[in-house]
Amino acid sequence: MAETARSRALRTVAGRPVYFDDEGFFWDPDDWSDEAAEALAREVGIDRLDEVQWRVLRFMRAHYAHHGRSPMNRELRVGTGLSLLELERLFPDGIKMGARRLAGLPNPQTCLD
């Protein structure tokens, strides 16, 4: 069994206990903070999030707050003024596993065990 279930795991990030799912996404987007984003960024090799990266994360947060879902790539391009290639290059793990994870957006809810 190569992958485990999408169960929750408690980790301490930026000094606070936070639940993550098995893919490393925040369970509750309200647990996110600027400090948590910076801490997670350091884990993937970004010493400090720069202005452009923050612009992407802020847009993602605002989009989720307004729509209750992650932005589609097209919305992300329009909202940030960046191309998909530029967006992918900004984060070592790309848009979904990189930017979305750092922005604290949760995976869609599944059936829980």
Next chain:
Amino acid sequence: MRKLNVTVNGRPIEVVADEQQAVLLDIVREDLGLTGTKQSCDRKGQCGTCMVLVDGKAVLSCITRAGSLDGAEVTTIEGLGTPDRPNLVQQAFVLAGAVQCGFCIPGMIVTAEELLRTNDDPTRDEVKRALRRNLCRCTGYVKVIDAVQLAGRFLRGEVTPAELMPAEDAPPIGTSFPRPSAMAKATGTARFGADIRMPGALEIAVVRSPHAHAWIRGIDTALAETMPGVAGVMTARDIRGTNRLKYQVADRPILCDTKVRTLGDAVAIVAAETKAQAMAAAEAVRVDYEPIAVLGSPAAALADGAPRVHEDTPNLCYSQPIIKGDAAAAFAASAVEVTATFATQLVHQAPMEPEVSLAWMEGEGEDAELVVLGRSINIHLHMQTLQEALGFEAIRYEEPFAGGQFGIKVEIITEGIAGAAALHFNRPVRYVPTLAESMLITSKRHPFEVETRLAADADGRLTAMAMDITVDNGAYMSLGRVIVNRALHMLTSSYLVPNLAVTSRLVYTNNPWGSAARGAGPPQTHFALECAVDMLAEKMGIDPLEFRRRNSLRPGEAKATGHVVTEWPFPALCDAIEPAYRAALCDAAAAGTEGVVRRGVGLGAAAFGIAMPGDKSIGFVELDPDDGVTVYMAAGDPGEGNDSMISQLVASVLDLQPGRVRLRTRSTADTAASGPVSGSRATYMLGGAAVDAAQHLREAMDVVGARTYEAFVMAGVPIRYQGRRSTLETAPLDPVTGLGPSFEVQVFSVQMAEVEVNIETGETRVLKITSAADPGRIIHPGNVEGQLHGGMDMGIGFALREEYVPGKSRDWITFKFPSIRYATEMETILVETPRELGTLGSVGIGEMAMVSTAPAIANAIRHATGAVVGRLPATPERVRAALAAVPAREPELAGSAG
């Protein structure tokens, strides 16, 4: 070929058709686009969804040859009325609450129309006879019969539809307003997946494995690719993404690459200009299989030397115990105990609508988007699953109307195939499987085997329970772990059982894969528990209802997993059903104990958990320019009435008429990711988020001092408000003890079955089912009753008839789908205990409705005859075998009496 002159819905038309091959269904659906006429049974005349009137007579259009139609006058559902001008029968179906998923309803209405034209005051038996060819999975037929009789009252002028419409100022909570979607379904204008026209789309056929377990050594598509109309053939290598549909484990391929693991596994996709061409080419694809030993049961899969279903995982793929207290000591100290083994069968959820998916590309370049249209009840999760499986990010998932699901559409079934084909061929595609294929490729209810030991002290209080549970997971994990854990969370149901020793094991086999099915785990274990409870009560000489009441959990006490409850209104539910129960016992006693036909009464209870720890939902309410509101949240409604629930809750908070609340619920493009419409969580979680959003809007209205859009804009105040609903605790079950936080609230049920058993033939006839239920505050009484009726009907099928046999169950007849012939009298007793944590006091109802039915029927059979039927379905053969074993079981029951 022949030219036919036919009048359809008053319009003369000429049709040139193959008089031997073409059927009326093709003419109305394909030639005329009158898609209110449905099709479910592969044109075998089994389902009645295709009924139309021909010269005033209701006929099954799927088996009515075109050649017989010259000069005929045909009336379809569209010809009876429109949403703006519905006829009285259509209005009666809407007002009686007979419209749930709606897939069968046009056929029902057409048949009723024929009956009422000659008999406007039919008895219930006359209605049943008239509707004998029409199947329904949602309603248990109760409200359908009510609707036909109500239509008769309309026709006789006794009452008008307007008189039965709730008043405009009726309270949104507690009033059975017509469902928002009901009239579209009753007039045939609601579009289901197969109703959507896609000119120029490729049709899909899938090459499926005839083996339950085999290596794929080669796939030869050369011949198929040269056949007429074929656009191409694709295999696993043509899928760009992971090719795995992951729920808990990424083990289910869209197209199998190296191995097939169950009958019907998909191996290749053929796309062609017509369905017939695609199917012919699929037959020409040559697959070289190397068969492997088929693991047809958990025992076979766990045997030494058994091959693995998945090479990287043991066949024993999950286990979870519950160790609570000291069960061994408690058994030793108990006064009485019973032991028995109970087993439940593989069952198809049996929605009336076959599976269907459409897919196409919109836009170009970086704006290109794959649109997938399917029957999902969790569109955002399924969109994300497809993104990973297909390797394509820009996907929009949309849901048309869906003809029932009962758990089946918590899964991606056909969407992966359709999406992969649309991407690969860069053409719009339709994948509309037959019913037989739909049954073959969908998930099923997991079979359980439960060795049960239950004990009580001399006062008749439960002391200990041991269960050893084996679950046949089938070939793919899907939600297997979830189903096992749900069963464990609800294992002791309504009761306090202080000591538990429980083992469970989930086993991969080559059988059809199990997943969500109404109740999802608890119906299987409740069957074991509730039968054992009755056996123990009888052994102690205690009335079964009193035994249940005496052992009820109470606030401050703990469920199976140690979760302490704060509300537990179960004893009051026992009180509520008691008068009916006493009367039924008297009736059974009066029937006597002599003769071939014996009468019995049985009970089953349930405490059904809703909202797991860590659950969350989100939604939005927006004030519209006309001062109504729109709710934005993903909330499919394949029949339960979620549209009523959400609109009436929001209307209540905002003091609006429900009709002023609009819903955007079916597309990932404009909805919040609110989570699945499963696990009976819709009212509590989605409804809770909608109420929260509405309350925020209400607070803003108070600040603005006005309720109008114009005032909000003038004040510069936002018009859109987010709502959330989260459960409180997040820890999972302890892997060693099985203890941990559990469902946040419960819906309660006590059901009573009254049956007659022929002790010579073993035939069981259900005379009546009575269901007492407490779902908290009741939002829409008609919908609650409808869910109970449909659940009881499904429970009767589960108890007595239904079983999915791989390779043999291919249609509604072989599945033993419950027709109106088996429709029984049903009574509902609603108890309304508002819950502190509920959504405006409400918690939910849908799944619980069938959990208690099977044990109630089994207990009634035992009450009537003494026979313990431990394996479902309780077919006449099994009842006869159980009757033959009655004397032999006495020593076992008496064995460990204290």
